[in-house]
Each structure stands twice: as structure tokens, then as C-alpha cells.
Amino acid sequence: SQQGEEDPQALSIQEGENATMNCSYKTSINNLQWYRQNSGRGLVHLILIRSNEREKHSGRLRVTLDTSKKSSSLLITASRAADTASYFCATGNNNDMRFGAGTRLTVKP
Amino acid sequence: DGGITQSPKYLFRKEGQNVTLSCEQNLNHDAMYWYRQDPGQGLRLIYYSQIVNDFQKGDIAEGYSVSREKKESFPLTVTSAQKNPTAFYLCASSQQGSYNSPLHFGNGTRLTVT
Numbered sequence: 509s510q511q512g513e514e515d516p517q518a519l520s521i522q523e524g525e526n527a528t529m530n531c532s533y534k535t536s537i538n539n540l541q542w543y544r545q546n547s548g549r550g551l552v553h554l555i556l557i558r559s560n561e562r563e564k565h566s567g568r569l570r571v572t573l574d575t576s577k578k579s580s581s582l583l584i585t586a587s588r589a590a591d592t593a594s595y596f597c598a599t600g601n602n603n604d605m606r607f608g609a610g611t612r613l614t615v616k617p
Numbered sequence: 618d619g620g621i622t623q624s625p626k627y628l629f630r631k632e633g634q635n636v637t638l639s640c641e642q643n644l645n646h647d648a649m650y651w652y653r654q655d656p657g658q659g660l661r662l663i664y665y666s667q668i669v670n671d672f673q674k675g676d677i678a679e680g681y682s683v684s685r686e687k688k689e690s691f692p693l694t695v696t697s698a699q700k701n702p703t704a705f706y707l708c709a710s711s712q713q714g715s716y717n718s719p720l721h722f723g724n725g726t727r728l729t730v731t
Contacts, residue, residue, distance in 0.1 A: 539717050550621075550707055550722030551660075558717065596659060598720075605720070607652075607659035 512540070512580075512597035512608040520614040527584040529611040531597030532577075540573055540580050541598045545610070551596065554582075589617045619644045623708050623723035630702075630730050638693045638726045640708035647712070649691040650720065653677060654705040663706075666691055695728065702730045 515530045531540070539558045543551040557564045557573045557580065564571045570583040584591055594610040621642045630636045642649065648667050652660040662675030666685040680699025685691055691710075695702045707725045712718040 541719060543720075548705075548725070548727070550623075550724045551709075551720070552722070553719035556717060556719055605662070609657065609659045 512599045512606060514595065514597055514608045514611040516611060517609070518612040518614070520616065521587055523587060523589055523615055523617050525587055525615075527587050527591070527613055527615070529582045529595050529613070531580045531582070531608065533580075533597075533599045533606075534578065537575070537599045539599075540571075541605075542569075542571060542580075542582050543596045543598060543607075545594045545596065547593075554595075584613075587613075587615045589615050591615050621708055621710055621721055621723035623706075623726050625726060626724070628726055628728045630728070632730055633697045634730075635694055635696050636702075636728065636730075638695070638706055638708075638728070640691045640693065640723060641689055642691075642708075642710045642721075642723075643689060644710055644721060645688075646710035646721070647688070648710060649685070650709045650711075651675075651681070651683065651691070651693045652707045652709065654707060654725075660707060663693065695730075702728060704728060 512531045512533045541556045542554045545551045555566050555571050557571050568585045573580045592615050594612050596607050596610045598605050598607045624639045650665040651663040654660050661677050664683045666672035682694045705727050708723045709720040711720050
């Protein structure tokens, strides 16, 4: 399957620090997406990076993609307590999208 | 505002009973999906539908059934045949015909079966 696997499983940082989460996958992809989930809520789409892109920015988010290593990273700069959530990478087409188990980020005020 | 509405937020049922989870969207999306999430795990696809009156099984369809009679609605029935139905259920939708369209999720229904 094309399941993404996030690393680390959990990350705890102080407000203002940067947070980096990694995602590895197994087969070739069309795109890779990152989602955020607050506890007990649905997932919210953050950013999509296509297979022919290497880096993408959106506000305080920076996503990189290395197709040769089958990996992606999500960087959240200048973190805030409100960034506390689980972050998931997803690979594959919409009808065949695979989600990893996520990285649980805690930002301490 | 456009979005996806799942109801109810919490649902309790006795073992052996069928239960139907509601999912309604007003985003005019053709494609809709049902996922199951267990504690500390990712999402697993149960069923998806690309168009009205058509749907396909996902990875864990056994014990579940769906219908797609209207574009806006994609209800999921958890039947008594589902061996471990207690979980968090998420409905999503997306634009049809694109590999690169993001999923829009509802806020989920937490089902507890005792």
C-alpha cells in the first residue's frame, strides 16, 4: 500500500520553537498531503505537494518532498499553543488515500 | 458556509443493533468517503462514492453498508455483523475527477457499542 508513516509519534516543544515532523511512504505517488486533527474533531487539510515539487510554503508551514527517499517533512515555525494537534500525512489518490498514524504535537505555553 | 455535517456527535448502541450515521455536505462535491479511526491510529477507508447511485468498498467494508441516493448525502450503516464497531467515524468529500483535490472532513461521530 502507499501508506504514509509519520515520525516521531509524539513531539513536545515550547511555544516559539519550530516543530518538524517526517513522513515516509513506500511506493510512487502523485501527491502527498498533510492534515491536522484537533482532539475529537475531523481532519483539516493543510497543504498538498505534487510529486514534481520539492518544497512548498503556506504561512508558518513548510513542506518538503524527496521522492528519491520517499519522504516528506512538515515544518511549523514559531509554534503556538494553538498548534497542539495531531498531524497526518496522506498519500495516494482520493479513492485510495492512505493515512499514517500521525504525529501528536504538544506546544507548551 | 459550505461544509460537511455529521450527526450525531456521540452515539450509543447495544450489541446486535444496526445503527446509521448521517453525513450531509453542501460543497457540491461529487465524491464522498467514510473512514474509521481507532485510538492512536490513522484512518482506514470503509466505503467511497464517486457519483450518485454508485459506491465502492474500501479496505474494511465488511459489516458496513452505505447508500448514495442524493449528491448531498452518504449515510453509513454499521450492522450487527461488524465485530468491533466502537470507533470514531469520519465522513469526507472531495471534487471528483482530480487526483490532487484535498479531502474535506466532517467533525465525526463517536460510536460506542456495548
